[in-house]
Amino acid sequence: MHHMRDVWVNWFEGEENCYNVCEFFEWKKNDRIELLDQVAVVKVQTELLDYIENTLQELPEELLADVYRQSFIRQKNERIAMEYCFIATNGSRALVVDTIGYHTPIRKSRMVPRQEEQLLQLIENDSCTEYYMDYLDCEKQYHMLSPNPQLMHGLVRREKQLKQLLFMALDQLYEDAELPELRYWYTEWAPHKYSLIQGMNFDDAWTGLFNDIKQGWSKRHEMYCYAMIKGQPFFEKIWELEHEEEMKKTNKS
Numbered sequence: 001m002h003h004m005r006d007v008w009v010n011w012f013e014g015e016e017n018c019y020n021v022c023e024f025f026e027w028k029k030n031d032r033i034e035l036l037d038q039v040a041v042v043k044v045q046t047e048l049l050d051y052i053e054n055t056l057q058e059l060p061e062e063l064l065a066d067v068y069r070q071s072f073i074r075q076k077n078e079r080i081a082m083e084y085c086f087i088a089t090n091g092s093r094a095l096v097v098d099t100i101g102y103h104t105p106i107r108k109s110r111m112v113p114r115q116e117e118q119l120l121q122l123i124e125n126d127s128c129t130e131y132y133m134d135y136l137d138c139e140k141q142y143h144m145l146s147p148n149p150q151l152m153h154g155l156v157r158r159e160k161q162l163k164q165l166l167f168m169a170l171d172q173l174y175e176d177a178e179l180p181e182l183r184y185w186y187t188e189w190a191p192h193k194y195s196l197i198q199g200m201n202f203d204d205a206w207t208g209l210f211n212d213i214k215q216g217w218s219k220r221h222e223m224y225c226y227a228m229i230k231g232q233p234f235f236e237k238i239w240e241l242e243h244e245e246e247m248k249k250t251n252k253s
Contacts, residue, residue: 040070
């Protein structure tokens with residue numbers, strides 16, 4: 001088994017979708033960035049790497065056995081073994097994983113580009129280790145609070161987080177709103193459809209609004225999101241955190 005030394009990681013915890021494990025160029029100073037002293041490397045098939053990236057389900061027992069206490073972090077002057085931490089790669093991309101002692105990929109990180117390039121060279125001539133999995137065929141179900149990656153394609157970190165905030169607000173609207181309120185919000189998004197919207201039942205109005213709004217991201221999406229969350233402290237706090245970060249970047253430039 002190969003190992004890599006001095007690996008920088010930025011842990012994203014409890015993320016079940018690959019688009020929420022941000023690439024190096026989107027790391028922030030206040031992210032949880034650590035230096036791992038040594039990390040085990042496993043070359044796996046693409047299907048397994050996709051599974052690890054996009055679920056929080058249990059990992060193959062053989063994989064866990066292979067990487068058990070093979071990775072280390074240095075704290076002060078002590079070198080501490082990590083129970084199940086490893087780099088998974090299919091030969092073209094990579095993901096650092098730490099189960100924090102469980103059997104599921106709780107923490108995930110992308111790699112620094114220079115180190116990822118070194119990794120891919122290291123395992124270039126290796127064959128993939130095949131791990132038995134009887135649950136790889138289970139198709140993942142996406143929903144409003146766990147959007148399909150296609151809906152996040154091409155968006156930067158801030159846009160993805162605001163879009164997920166919008167979807168949270170839409171989900172709450174679906175759960176709590178009466179038909180007149182839903183028609184109001186649909187009309188706010190598509191005023192040219194006013195007459196059509198007034199004749200819609202709840203399900204038609206909801207489906208129409210979601211289908212109209214789900215693709216892409218724009219300044220219009222952002223302002224619509226802000227209008228929906230006004231007066232809701234939890235949502236407003238998420239909004240403020242994203243815009244504080246944006247203001248810092250603007251002031252620096």
